[in-house]
Amino acid sequence: MYVGDSLSLNHWQSMVCLLYVVVSDQSRILRETNDTISTFVFQDYDLSVMLFHSQYLVDIENEQNGRILKLDSLKNGEIWKNIDILVFNTWLWWYRTGPKQPWDYVQDGDNILKDMDRMLAFQKGLMTWAKWVDSEVDLTKTQVFFQGISPSHYNGKEWGKPGVTNCSEETQPISGSTYPAGLPPASHVLEEVLGSMTKPIHLLNVTNLSQLRKDAHPSTYNGFGHMDCTHWCVPGLLDTWNQLLYATLIS
Numbered sequence: 001m002y003v004g005d006s007l008s009l010n011h012w013q014s015m016v017c018l019l020y021v022v023v024s025d026q027s028r029i030l031r032e033t034n035d036t037i038s039t040f041v042f043q044d045y046d047l048s049v050m051l052f053h054s055q056y057l058v059d060i061e062n063e064q065n066g067r068i069l070k071l072d073s074l075k076n077g078e079i080w081k082n083i084d085i086l087v088f089n090t091w092l093w094w095y096r097t098g099p100k101q102p103w104d105y106v107q108d109g110d111n112i113l114k115d116m117d118r119m120l121a122f123q124k125g126l127m128t129w130a131k132w133v134d135s136e137v138d139l140t141k142t143q144v145f146f147q148g149i150s151p152s153h154y155n156g157k158e159w160g161k162p163g164v165t166n167c168s169e170e171t172q173p174i175s176g177s178t179y180p181a182g183l184p185p186a187s188h189v190l191e192e193v194l195g196s197m198t199k200p201i202h203l204l205n206v207t208n209l210s211q212l213r214k215d216a217h218p219s220t221y222n223g224f225g226h227m228d229c230t231h232w233c234v235p236g237l238l239d240t241w242n243q244l245l246y247a248t249l250i251s
Contacts, residue, residue: 001050003057003080004089007150010231011087012051014238015245016040019049036076052080055093055102058125066104068112071124077132081142087204087245088129089147091186092230094122119189126193134198144201145245146194149187151207152230153214157181167229170214179211202248206241213237 002012023029023042030041038051059073080086093102095118105112106121133144156164158181159174174180187207194203210216214229216237222228232238 001052001080001083001085002087002089003052003054004087004147005053005055005092006231007092008087008089008147009051009053010234011089011147011238011241012038012049014234014236015242016049017234018239018242019047050083052076055090056125057088057090057129060103065112067102069103069106069121071106071108071121072128073107074128074132077136081137083142085143085145085249086137087145087147089150090125090129091122091149091190094118094125094186119185122186123189123193126190127196130193130197133201137199139199139201143249144199145204145248146190146201147241148203148205148207149184149190150230150232151179151184151211153217154229155181159214166219166227167214167217168219168227170217172215174212174214177208177212179208181211183207183211204241204245204248206244209240210237 002008002015004011019042020026020029020040023044025044028043030043032039032041036053038053040049041047042049054076056069057074059070059075061068061070061073096102105114106116107113108116108121108124137144153159153167153170154165156162158179160180184207191203194201210232213232216232217229218231218233219229220227221233222231
């Protein structure tokens with residue numbers, strides 16, 4: 001099960017496609033969907049590849065005063081902890097503001113706030129998830145991965161092109177293995193939280209290799225007509241993410 005936002009959807013689509021093309025009888029693949037979970041069932045292999053939509057991992061609850069992002073609440077864990085392989089992701093929505101922000105208030109402990117430092121909120125939400133893994137997940141039955149921070153490419157200054165504001169003209173990867181701007185701050189927060197856990201989980205560390213792929217986004221070719229330098233083309237870079245996931249699973 002992939003658990004996360006639209007980048008988890010992106011990641012899940014890649015895995016489903018990689019598996020689909022090697023199945024001899026594709027009529028034996030079923031698709032099931034409900035409000036929160038989308039599943040492809042590969043019947044001949046007793047395998048379900050699932051996507052659970054969760055933008056923050058922690059909960060958003062509707063209360064009298066509005067939609068509250070609860071940094072210390074994680075109720076969906078009861079569903080997740082019975083899965084064989086979990087691939088978590090969150091980051092994209094933590095800095096989202098305006099009409100598309102899906103909450104009205106954020107709750108930190110007993111305090112309900114109109115807003116707070118977003119990086120701190122991200123850290124606190126991750127800590128809630130980490131504590132849940134440490135206390136609730138049986139690693140003898142479930143393998144847990146966390147997808148590293150997925151970079152976007154809207155600031156050409158990061159790769160040596162000041163003034164460029166998107167990826168639309170990028171047709172080649174960055175040469176070498178170093179991204180000029182370095183890792184995003186969220187990566188350091190994620191690694192700090194994972195390092196504090198008592199149970200060993202796998203960091204699918206795709207950030208740096210993805211930073212080099214400024215050419216791998218759909219840009220305007222995404223079916224929606226707007227510039228997209230956040231998600232990734234399929235087939236493409238995400239297949240590498242899943243190959244790394246597969247290599248870890250069989251090692």
